[in-house]
Amino acid sequence: MTPILDVRGLVAGYEPGLNIVRGASIHANEAEIVVVLGPNGAGKSSLIKAIAGLVPVSAGQVLLDGQDITATPAHLMVRKGLAFVPQTENIFPLLTVEENLRVAGGVLARSEVSPRIGEMFSMFPDLARQRRLAAGSLSGGQRQMLAVARALIVRPRVLMLDEPSAGLSPKFVEMVFAQLSQIRRAGLTIVLVEQNAKAALAIGDRAYVLVEGREAHEGVARSLWDDPVVAELYLGHRRAS
Amino acid sequence: MNLQFIADGLISGSLIGLGAIGVTLTYSILRFSNFAHGDLMAWGAYAALTVLGAISALLGTVAPIGMLSFGWPLVVAALVAMALVGGMALLLDWVLFARLRAKGQSIIVVMASFGASMALRSLLEFSFTSKPEYFSRAIQMALPVGFGIRVTPDQVAMLLVTLVLVTSMHLFMSRSQTGREMRAYSQNPALARVVGIDVARIVRATWLIGGALACAAGIMVGVLVQIRPLMGLDMLLPMFAAAILGGIGSIPGAVLAGLIIGLSEAAAVQLIGAEWRAGAAFVILMAVLLIRPAGLFGVSER
Numbered sequence: 001m002t003p004i005l006d007v008r009g010l011v012a013g014y015e016p017g018l019n020i021v022r023g024a025s026i027h028a029n030e031a032e033i034v035v036v037l038g039p040n041g042a043g044k045s046s047l048i049k050a051i052a053g054l055v056p057v058s059a060g061q062v063l064l065d066g067q068d069i070t071a072t073p074a075h076l077m078v079r080k081g082l083a084f085v086p087q088t089e090n091i092f093p094l095l096t097v098e099e100n101l102r103v104a105g106g107v108l109a110r111s112e113v114s115p116r117i118g119e120m121f122s123m124f125p126d127l128a129r130q131r132r133l134a135a136g137s138l139s140g141g142q143r144q145m146l147a148v149a150r151a152l153i154v155r156p157r158v159l160m161l162d163e164p165s166a167g168l169s170p171k172f173v174e175m176v177f178a179q180l181s182q183i184r185r186a187g188l189t190i191v192l193v194e195q196n197a198k199a200a201l202a203i204g205d206r207a208y209v210l211v212e213g214r215e216a217h218e219g220v221a222r223s224l225w226d227d228p229v230v231a232e233l234y235l236g237h238r239r240a241s
Numbered sequence: 242m243n244l245q246f247i248a249d250g251l252i253s254g255s256l257i258g259l260g261a262i263g264v265t266l267t268y269s270i271l272r273f274s275n276f277a278h279g280d281l282m283a284w285g286a287y288a289a290l291t292v293l294g295a296i297s298a299l300l301g302t303v304a305p306i307g308m309l310s311f312g313w314p315l316v317v318a319a320l321v322a323m324a325l326v327g328g329m330a331l332l333l334d335w336v337l338f339a340r341l342r343a344k345g346q347s348i349i350v351v352m353a354s355f356g357a358s359m360a361l362r363s364l365l366e367f368s369f370t371s372k373p374e375y376f377s378r379a380i381q382m383a384l385p386v387g388f389g390i391r392v393t394p395d396q397v398a399m400l401l402v403t404l405v406l407v408t409s410m411h412l413f414m415s416r417s418q419t420g421r422e423m424r425a426y427s428q429n430p431a432l433a434r435v436v437g438i439d440v441a442r443i444v445r446a447t448w449l450i451g452g453a454l455a456c457a458a459g460i461m462v463g464v465l466v467q468i469r470p471l472m473g474l475d476m477l478l479p480m481f482a483a484a485i486l487g488g489i490g491s492i493p494g495a496v497l498a499g500l501i502i503g504l505s506e507a508a509a510v511q512l513i514g515a516e517w518r519a520g521a522a523f524v525i526l527m528a529v530l531l532i533r534p535a536g537l538f539g540v541s542e543r
Contacts, residue, residue, distance in 0.1 A: 078437040107437040
């Protein structure tokens with residue numbers, strides 16, 4: 001099976017000569033949740049940002065559905081079918097909930113925007129109730145929902161999320177992850193960078209462990225959770241926990 | 242007490258507010274204080290004067306509209322001048338500011354705007370001399386409107402034009418996709434790129450709108466007072482004070498603050514003395530920076 005997203009030997013960093021991503025290769029198949037784990041400073045966020053066109057790439061390739069999208073300007077990535085939800089500041093706080101969705105819908109045909117917002121509101125009824133409120137007044141979990149809805153509105157082929165559970169209470173983490181599982185069931189490919197290994201591996205299909213800017217392990221998500229070496233070294237927990 | 246200062250203050254305040262819209266947009270979207278903004282106003286007034294001269298040369302004298310001091314040629318000249326100054330602002334960005342912005346240090350861009358301001362002003366003095374010019378030398382009678390206040394038909398017309406421009410601008414920013422994108426970009430440029438907003442288009446829209454509105458304000462000052470190469474420089478402090486008092490990035494804030502500053506200036510002239518006029522804007526600016534740096538409608542930096 002040809003992967004939807006195929007990242008080959010990616011080298012990237014904010015400054016020339018200071019690469020944070022050092023030859024990472026990962027791939028994601030259709031309707032699959034791929035989890036990227038690793039200790040702090042392993043380059044997880046930089047990898048996902050480099051794929052999204054936000055960190056300069058100096059070598060390697062990013063293929064989306066067979067098309068080379070390496071170093072495509074960030075604002076064209078959504079048009080190619082790659083949506084990204086950053087870890088923090090992932091909504092426009094002074095725009096209303098609906099305006100956040102409208103801004104993102106700008107890449108769709110004009111006639112499609114309103115129906116698509118309606119679809120997002122039926123998928124996230126909490127947001128529908130607060131559509132006229134400033135997005136900055138939403139709770140942490142609702143903000144994350146809005147960020148996901150904002151990414152989904154353009155019907156991406158691949159959705160990439162950078163630590164969606166960061167700063168959320170366990171209840172909201174569960175809610176966000178349940179939503180991601182549901183989105184995957186609808187056929188979307190998801191790449192998830194997470195510190196919260198347990199929750200991420202529970203919904204993931206495959207997982208990579210990133211160490212020093214490249215993948216050190218790859219495997220079925222649940223088996224990775226049970227792997228004592230991986231658990232000890234990279235996931236920050238002991239098997240007994 | 243003579244209440245004339247209220248009318249005078251509201252009229253000059255609305256012009257300050259109109260100019261401050263461009264200042265606040267440039268600051269919130271392009272992240273620098275454009276000190277050449279006032280000179281775009283002056284260029285606007287002279288551009289309209291030149292176009293008006295061309296129309297008059299072609300068609301001869303045209304009767305004024307109703308009780309106003311000007312006829313339809315000035316309306317046409319204003320529209321042409323707004324397009325020209327919008328284009329000039331784009332050109333200035335392409336030649337100067339965009340290149341410096343790419344270096345990533347906003348102080349360099351701010352200093353460049355000082356330089357651009359001086360160059361633009363000197364070019365006007367060189368081309369048109371420092372002698373004041375007028376769109377019309379017709380004398381207008383101020384009409385009483387009650388409470389001892391008198392206003393000229395031109396003043397009423399300019400107030401209405403400002404109202405139309407500000408309302409259109411507010412609707413544009415809140416209802417149009419480009420307006421929403423401009424607001425989104427000013428809040429978070431990195432996220433704006435992630436959601437597919439074309440930054441180059443937002444920058445172009447900002448210059449076009451800022452330039453056109455500065456031009457409109459310049460023409461109105463020209464109609465109500467006179468046209469001089471230094472007219473924009475004189476408006477610069479009140480416009481920055483209005484942009485900061487209103488809260489950087491807020492268009493309603495800039496307009497309301499413009500009115501407050503216009504009224505304060507007019508009150509200072511009447512109550513303290515004409516030499517304190519510019520001081521009013523300065524005192525307000527300092528007070529806001531000390532007490533509420535985010536301004537009336539602003540939000541603190543995240």
